[in-house]
Amino acid sequence: MSTTTLDQSTFYLVDEEAEAHHPEGGTLLGFWIYLMSDALIFATLFATYGVLATAYAGGPTQRDLFELPLVALNTAILLVSSITYGFAMMAMQDGKLGGTRLWLVVTALLGMAFVGVELYEFGTLIAEGATPQTSAFLSAFFTLVATHGLHVTVGIIWIGVMLVQLGQRGLHPENQQRLMCLSMFWHFLDVVWIGVFTFVYLLGVVQ
C-alpha cells in the first residue's frame, strides 16, 4: 500500500518536470507528427508512381518528356530557399525582426520561382499532349509532383501570413513558435523534393 503511494508521488514529480521541459505545450512535437503523417501521404503517392511508372498506354515515356536542366534549376531554387529560411531562423534567434522578415521574403520569392518553373513545366507537357489523361504514368506523375507543388504553395501563403503577424506583433514567443513550425514544414518539403528529383526525374531518364 505504502509502496503504491510512493510510486504515485514519484510519477507526478516526473510529470511536472516534463511540463517544465515543454513550456510550449508540445506544439512542435505535434506539428512534427503531422509532418510524419504527411510523409505517409507522399509515400503512397511515390508507391503509386513506382507501380505505374511504365504504364505508358502507348504515350510518351520519361525520356521523351523530362528536361533535366529545368529540374536542376528547380532543385537549386528549392535548396537555396532552405538555407535562406535557415537565415531567417538565425535572425529570429538573434532577435532581429528586420532580418527575419527580409529572409522570409527572400524565401517566399524563391518558393514562388519554384512553383512558377513547375507550372511552366506542366504547361509545356500539356501543350505537348502529355496530359494526366494520357496514361497511368502521367496521372501518377502529375498527382505526385502537383501535390508537392501544392504544399509549397501553402508554405508561401503561410510565409505571407507570418509576415503580417510579424509586422503587427513582432517576434513574441507565439510567433517564434509558429516560425519554427513553418521551418520544419519548409525543410520537410525540400526532403520530399529529394525523393521527387531522384526517383521520378533522374531514375526515369537513366532507365
Add this chain to the structure above:
Amino acid sequence: MSADASHANANAHGSRRSYLLGFLLSVVLTAVPFWLVMTGAIADAATTAALVVVLAIVQILVHTVFFLHVNPRAEGGWTLMAYAFTAVLVVICIGGSLWIMHHLNLNMMPITGTEMSNQP
C-alpha cells in the same frame, strides 16, 4: 536539469555553422547525381541508378540532421522516434507495393502481339 533542457532547446534549432555545413553537403549531394545522369559519366545505367539512390538517401539524412534538427535530445527523443517509425512505414509502403506489383505483373497471363506493342 531545467538549465540543461533550455540549453538543448537553444541547440535544437541549429547554428549558422550547422546550416552552412548542411547546405554545402546538400549542394554536393545534389550536383553529383545530376552530373552523373546528365553527362552519362558512368556508362552502366544500373550502377548510375544505384549511386543516385545512395546519394539521395545520404542527402535526406543530411537534411534531417542539419535542417530539421532531428537528434536524440530534441523533444526528449520523440521526434527521432516518430521519424524512425515513419521511415519504417515509408519503406514498407513503397518497397512492399513495388515488390507485390512486380510479382503480380510477372504472374499475369502472357500477352499477345498487339498488346505487346504498347509495352515499354
